[in-house]
Amino acid sequence: MRFVDEFRDAELGRVLAGEIVATVEPGRHYKLMEVCGGHTHSIYKYGVDDLLPANVELVHGPGCPVCVIPMGRVDDGIALAHQPGVIFTCFGDMMRVPGSRGTLLEAKAAGADVRMVYSPLDALRIAKREPDRQVVFFAIGFETTAPSTALTLKRAKAEGVANFSCMCNHVTIVPPLRALLESPDLRLDGFVGPGHVSTVVGARPFEFIPADYDKPVVISGFEPVDILQSVLMILRQLRDGRREVENQYKRVVPYDGNLRALEVMQEVFALRPHFEWRGLGFISQSGLRLSDAYAELDAERRWPVPGVRVADPKACQCGEVLKGVIKPWECKVFGTACTPERPIGTCMVSSEGACAAYYNYGRFAREREVV
Numbered sequence: 047m048r049f050v051d052e053f054r055d056a057e058l059g060r061v062l063a064g065e066i067v068a069t070v071e072p073g074r075h076y077k078l079m080e081v082c083g084g085h086t087h088s089i090y091k092y093g094v095d096d097l098l099p100a101n102v103e104l105v106h107g108p109g110c111p112v113c114v115i116p117m118g119r120v121d122d123g124i125a126l127a128h129q130p131g132v133i134f135t136c137f138g139d140m141m142r143v144p145g146s147r148g149t150l151l152e153a154k155a156a157g158a159d160v161r162m163v164y165s166p167l168d169a170l171r172i173a174k175r176e177p178d179r180q181v182v183f184f185a186i187g188f189e190t191t192a193p194s195t196a197l198t199l200k201r202a203k204a205e206g207v208a209n210f211s212c213m214c215n216h217v218t219i220v221p222p223l224r225a226l227l228e229s230p231d232l233r234l235d236g237f238v239g240p241g242h243v244s245t246v247v248g249a250r251p252f253e254f255i256p257a258d259y260d261k262p263v264v265i266s267g268f269e270p271v272d273i274l275q276s277v278l279m280i281l282r283q284l285r286d287g288r289r290e291v292e293n294q295y296k297r298v299v300p301y302d303g304n305l306r307a308l309e310v311m312q313e314v315f316a317l318r319p320h321f322e323w324r325g326l327g328f329i330s331q332s333g334l335r336l337s338d339a340y341a342e343l344d345a346e347r348r349w350p351v352p353g354v355r356v357a358d359p360k361a362c363q364c365g366e367v368l369k370g371v372i373k374p375w376e377c378k379v380f381g382t383a384c385t386p387e388r389p390i391g392t393c394m395v396s397s398e399g400a401c402a403a404y405y406n407y408g409r410f411a412r413e414r415e416v417v
């Protein structure tokens with residue numbers, strides 16, 4: 047199975063679905079969380095949920111990097127973008143995330159020099175090309191994207207690019223999962239583990255879930271056959287009374303992760319004591335900042351940043367969606383006041399957001415046709 051088509055084979059999907067039906071215990075309801083937003087989009091794009099029996103429920107988790115950014119951090123970014131002489135760079139999705147004073151795209155329309163980039167290296171090239179301007183890169187993402195930011199900062203320091211800096215919003219995956227597992231209002235039977243994060247951190251960091259919380263975890267790829275096989279592996283663990291971390295995504299994920307990437311991250315970043323997550327509040331030791339060795343490249347040390355906490359709009363229920371408490375279509379404004387064209391919350395903005403997945407692939411109601 048070396049090519050994409052094999053991982054989207056409909057007949058193989060039906061075979062796996064049949065094995066899932068044969069594995070589940072009649073009368074028992076299973077609730078599994080797919081942590082990564084990429085999984086959510088594959089599930090609804092390819093109709094994976096329609097292949098599952100009615101008593102196997104998949105819920106979305108806090109694995110979308112754009113979705114977890116709180117409004118206060120967006121406001122901080124907008125404040126930096128309005129600083130004189132600053133070119134503010136970020137990924138495309140981030141430009142449309144609403145803060146309390148609008149979006150970065152609206153700040154651009156109001157005169158701020160906000161530019162979309164595809165990587166932090168693009169931002170560094172802009173800094174080299176325009177040495178008379180200060181270039182700020184708004185870094186977001188889990189451990190998946192943190193190594194590319196770290197390597198860019200290493201290059202900027204080595205080359206002495208003094209007009210480049212980074213506003214770091216990188217987060218780590220383990221603390222929010224622990225926060226979810228400690229939540230009294232969420233019952234989960236297992237986790238479809240995040241494949242992209244695991245390419246960097248490996249499968250080992252998730253061992254605390256079966257050890258401390260007695261829940262199975264299966265690191266999964268992103269194609270429909272990957273997800274179906276991962277669900278089957280979780281259900282087999284539950285049937286057999288096992289609780290462990292299994293790696294379905296072995297073709298990409300080494301169990302111990304990418305050691306070189308982890309080494310670079312350890313050099314460039316340090317843990318923040320606390321970091322605010324949308325819908326989850328402040329979580330200890332969950333965010334990254336630049337280490338003291340790279341302090342001169344830290345945008346938050348170059349300019350005053352407001353750092354004000356902003357409450358989410360009352361109509362928006364992104365927090366409940368990110369915690370798996372509700373499905374997107376249960377939000378009062380889903381598909382009406384909140385759409386991809388005019389989003390109220392981050393889950394409708396991001397290409398990995400659960401609300402965008404449900405909206406784009408027609409899941410407007412709970413009724414579904416089971417194949």
